[in-house]
Amino acid sequence: MPERVFPKLLLALLLSLSALQAQAVPLATLPENSSMAEFISPEVVPEALRQSLSQQNVASLPELILLEQSERLREAVTTNPSDQYALHALGTVTFHLGGDAEAVALWQAAERRDPNLTPAEVMQAVHKMFRHLAKGESSAAEMQLKHVEDRYKDQPHFLMMRAEQAMRTGNFSEAEKAFMRAHELAPGLYVTALNLARFLDFSGREPARVLALYQEGARLAPERAETWFHLGSFQFRQGDGEAALGAFKRVQALLPAQPSAERRLAVLAAAAGNSSAAEHWYRKALGNKPSADEAAQLNAALGDALLRQNKVAEARKPIEAAIKHREELPLVFALGTIDEAEGKSSDAERRYRRVLALAPENPLAANNLAMLQVKTGRASPETLELAERARKNIPGNVIIESTYGCVLSELGRYGEAIEVLKAVAAAAPSDPWAAYCLGRSLAQTGNVEEAGPFLSRVLELDPTFARREHVSALLSGKQ
The missing domain is CATH 1.25.40 (Serine Threonine Protein Phosphatase 5, Tetratricopeptide repeat)
Incomplete structure (x- = not known):
């Protein structure tokens, strides 16, 4: 997936479609x-x-x-x-x-x-x-x-209130004493086991005891969905996906209107940055024959998990399925990035313009459309306006700064481009377009020797760079 596509921002937008509730x-x-x-x-x-x-x-x-x-x-x-x-x-x-x-x-x-x-x-x-x-x-x-x-002072519910207040003020040692004492006084209440488990879990200590306490809470109150929810979440974080699935199946049985067990695991995996596991569980969730609305949400999240793994071609199908159910701007944008990655420039431009038609200040679509026009040699005053719009809405972002600098270079405003792109090159040395635009701008202003390392870097970063012939020409001094 090209760096300019903003996959992390896309993830935040898509995951908002699949938030869970206890x-x-x-x-x-x-x-x-x-x-x-x-x-x-x-x-x-x-x-x-x-x-x-x-x-x-x-x-x-x-x-x-x-x-x-x-x-x-x-x-x-x-x-x-x-x-x-x-x-x-x-x-x-x-x-x-x-x-x-x-x-x-x-x-x-x-x-x-x-x-x-x-x-x-x-x-x-x-x-x-x-x-x-x-x-x-x-x-x-x-x-x-x-x-x-x-x-x-020895009433377990009041002790838990005191523990809560201690947590809010950062007094974790007092909170621990109160949670421990509450559980000691009332071991038959699931709430004392669950609170102590959550405290120790939060503290990152005694995983075996935490597991035992979560299991105790579920045993004491098997009809309470939150006991299984916390148990499953902990089991997932401990790497026991099958046990977590079993716990979330209990949640699903108690709360059938809420997300499936597989979807809960997918969201947890995505939140943990494990896109491969998220893909697995989203596919499992889709196999449960969800409603049309939920299927669209799952497909959107699956598409995002695939994009994060750079499985661009595979991501198209679920995202198209999601957008067929309901047009969502993040999905339109995502398809634009897939089109661009597959060399379908006109389709990508159409989708970016669709996003901008509905959300004129969308900085991602503005940035990507501007850079697409640079790459296809069609930079114009509109391109500069798009780059400036993105820059205004997300100031200081290195990708957007790179696009802005390349637009300036493409329009022949080399001095301004150099000023912007030198900072970009220092912050993002692996961006071949920033290196190319900076090297070209330096060469065009007579700084041929300084331009050399940046132009050489372009071909090192991307041997198939679209303008490699121009890079070679600049390096040889023919342009």
Whole structure:
């Protein structure tokens, strides 16, 4: 794949089509050591409550927002009365709307269904402190905190809250103590096993123990998708793809509307930079007869995985299949880069222009079209405008600077080209077009001796360079 095609930027655009989502979990928040970020379903729990139901930011939300969230949560509970997590979240919102007694009743009802959720008495005590903080009553908040710490110092759910706060302030040693103590006090709760596993996993320590803890969490709560999700993710990172597939199959069985096990593995592989493995799992996912919409997303991601492996010809088929379902600009752009790599300049130009027609400020299409016109000897004022547009939208990018410098050289503005391309040659010495345009510009301004090394580099980098005859002529001093 030519360097100018921006495969990494394309990847970011395509992978946004296949983001994964996990179910609501009663866990303390830990930083993720994987790009597979998890978050609570927006249909159930509001944005402001996603990170943790124990955070003080709930207390500081405006009343109007709390009322809106209360309405959504009540509707969720009505729709699915067995959802104890929505019920617990409703208790938190209700408390900060002033309904203390109802909040306690909601928390108690949720806890009776699942002891992994924080007990009502702990929630009430902690959120009284948050309420004082939200009102600016710092002395009262401090007194309440002391009361909570004294009374619940050995309560596992409160310990996990403390661990969460310690994580947020970077106090990992205190977080570890709290997670360890919580698990020691309540080994029968999957939430303590899962939180401790995630902490040790994040810390990069004791992989055997981490695996055992994740497995313990799945054993304690086999009906909870997040236990299998974390187990599978860890197994994947440990190189056990088959075990991970089994864990993700359990997630798929529990959440059939969410991505397949194979797709989860493909996304993990792509995020880890293993495009070959990503290709394998995307093909497996496509073999599961997905819906037309999902097949288009999978084909787009498969095409990207192939491009990253420089399998340009193979990438065309899945990308064309994806774009046939729905025209997406990243896919149009990708086909343009494939056309260009295969020497189909007119098709490439048509696709780049299509992108620019729909997104005039798209710097990738502008850059590639400008450079395509340089390569085909058709540089014009439009070419310069395209290069300048790309440069304005992505300043300082060495590929775009190279294109801009080559356009200047092609238009005979050699002095300006030299200034731009000297910096490019230092930053990207493996770019044959930058070396050619710089060498030609130097030769045209009488700096033949200085031009020599750059022109020689062109043929070393690409013996089949399109303008090799001109390079030879410049080196021999005939032009």
